[in-house]
Amino acid sequence: MDEIRKCYPSEITSYCEPFVGGGAVLFDILTNFNPKEVLINDINAELINTYTWIRDDVETLISYLSAMQSEFWELEQEQRKSYFYKKRERFNELILSHDQTAEKAILFIFLNKTCFNGLYRVNKKGEYNVPCGNYKKPVICNADNLRTISKLLQNVEIKCGDYKQCLDFICENTFVYIDPPYRPLTMTSSFTSYSENEFGDTQQIELAKFTEQIAQKGAIIAASNSDPKNIDENDNFFDEIYGSFNIKRVKAMRKINSEGSGRGAINELLIYNRGQL
Numbered sequence: 001m002d003e004i005r006k007c008y009p010s011e012i013t014s015y016c017e018p019f020v021g022g023g024a025v026l027f028d029i030l031t032n033f034n035p036k037e038v039l040i041n042d043i044n045a046e047l048i049n050t051y052t053w054i055r056d057d058v059e060t061l062i063s064y065l066s067a068m069q070s071e072f073w074e075l076e077q078e079q080r081k082s083y084f085y086k087k088r089e090r091f092n093e094l095i096l097s098h099d100q101t102a103e104k105a106i107l108f109i110f111l112n113k114t115c116f117n118g119l120y121r122v123n124k125k126g127e128y129n130v131p132c133g134n135y136k137k138p139v140i141c142n143a144d145n146l147r148t149i150s151k152l153l154q155n156v157e158i159k160c161g162d163y164k165q166c167l168d169f170i171c172e173n174t175f176v177y178i179d180p181p182y183r184p185l186t187m188t189s190s191f192t193s194y195s196e197n198e199f200g201d202t203q204q205i206e207l208a209k210f211t212e213q214i215a216q217k218g219a220i221i222a223a224s225n226s227d228p229k230n231i232d233e234n235d236n237f238f239d240e241i242y243g244s245f246n247i248k249r250v251k252a253m254r255k256i257n258s259e260g261s262g263r264g265a266i267n268e269l270l271i272y273n274r275g276q277l
């Protein structure tokens with residue numbers, strides 16, 4: 001965050017985050033600036049449904065989640081597992097139905113708080129497949145946090161779909177933070193499946209063209225990605241496709257990794273067109 005903050009313009013009146021995910025930068029900006037117009041977008045329909053329900057009816061989520069928390073805390077580990085897998089199965093039925101219901105948002109949060117490492121991953125069929133985690137007293141309902149997030153989201157436009165649909169919103173001086181699925185460093189680390197859609201080199205190149213296009217419109221841009229030079233110092237993939245941008249290599253902590261040893265600091269790229277880096 002410290003490195004990304006250095007790319008923020010001094011004032012932010014218009015903000016767009018086309019790959020919002022967990023929204024770390026979004027919430028930093030909503031907390032510290034007072035943008036007039038904000039658009040967030042993600043291709044993950046379940047995530048976007050959750051944000052929408054948090055914005056529009058957080059009290060419904062809180063009442064169900066606090067009941068689930070009490071129920072869950074009462075259970076032994078084996079009973080918790082069977083509770084978790086039942087909820088996961090129900091969540092996957094709801095994914096198939098495409099209904100954007102409160103139940104789906106509640107299950108999304110429940111699973112996120114009780115699954116292994118808070119990971120979100122789906123298989124090729126689009127089914128959520130993260131196993132049950134092992135926590136003593138997982139906080140399933142953080143009511144204060146949910147209410148704070150709900151307040152912050154009140155004037156935020158929330159869209160679901162491909163990032164390209166943000167194009168019309170972005171104009172001169174819109175600050176855009178772009179945090180796409182990262183280019184895998186090695187074949188075995190190819191974790192690009194937050195959704196069933198692939199995000200390979202072709203998509204990275206298309207995204208670089210989109211980034212150039214919004215830069216031409218006058219947008220202020222910061223983008224993150226993996227640094228191929230961690231593995232191969234001759235790999236200039238991003239230096240080439242972001243030829244007209246500044247690129248800084250920054251140390252980043254890896255948060256989600258099944259092996260503790262994979263959680264250290266490695267270089268990541270910060271790609272930007274203005275700012276005081």
Ligand SMILES: C[S@@+](CC[C@H](N)C(=O)[O-])C[C@H]1O[C@@H](n2cnc3c(N)ncnc32)[C@H](O)[C@@H]1O
Nearest residue numbers: 019021022023024043044162163179180181194
């Ligand atoms: C690296 S994560 C973003 C993480 C986020 N910055 C955070 O703080 O948690 C990438 C996000 O891009 C989304 N995504 C993948 N392909 C996409 C696309 N074509 N258009 C929009 N969003 C996409 C994924 O669902 C995922 O939430």
